[in-house]
Amino acid sequence: AQKITQTQPGMFVQEKEAVTLDCTYDTSDQSYGLFWYKQPSSGEMIFLIYQGSYDEQNATEGRYSLNFQKARKSANLVISASQLGDSAMYFCAMREGDAGGTSYGKLTFGQGTILTVHP
């Protein structure tokens, strides 16, 4: 069974507007971490934001915020004020066995969403 599901293969957004990339997950662990990574066409994998399952507040990092709805098992990434440089593939990933943000476990990735920002 797919542990991480990203249902949007592609998304388009106008420059300076906000966009939400969806991510749902499936786990029976109580402690887990959710991550978003950006992969530009050049191929590198860039860490954007982290949310722990016990964090009560939604994570934010600059223009990135994570809309974490634990009961719905969703961890959507919100990018505000989109820029042309935001055009890339975005991966949601989960790490099970997190304890206070610490775990040596592997990441399980979703299929990714390609974001295109139009001028």
Added chain:
Amino acid sequence: AAGVIQSPRHLIKEKRETATLKCYPIPRHDTVYWYQQGPGQDPQFLISFYEKMQSDKGSIPDRFSAQQFSDYHSELNMSSLELGDSALYFCASSMGGTQYFGPGTRLLVL
């Protein structure tokens, strides 16, 4: 800030040849992970090492082996290469927190 270093960045091999990929983690990071990303796919976990011991193993073929050395760098050895091994191979490192990825090694098997 120092990042994860991978070498080589690009590699072209023939079928049945061997390849060695190297990874130098961020200083003081004690854990190294290897991931394989096929064309148009999401990264798949291969293997990880914590303090030079194998800590977890994923869908890594028996033809592949890896180790972490005393200076914490890691090497992924791939033998009897197949066309399907063509992929982007990432190394990531952490200290138990966020995994930071290297730029990847793009392997093409002809």
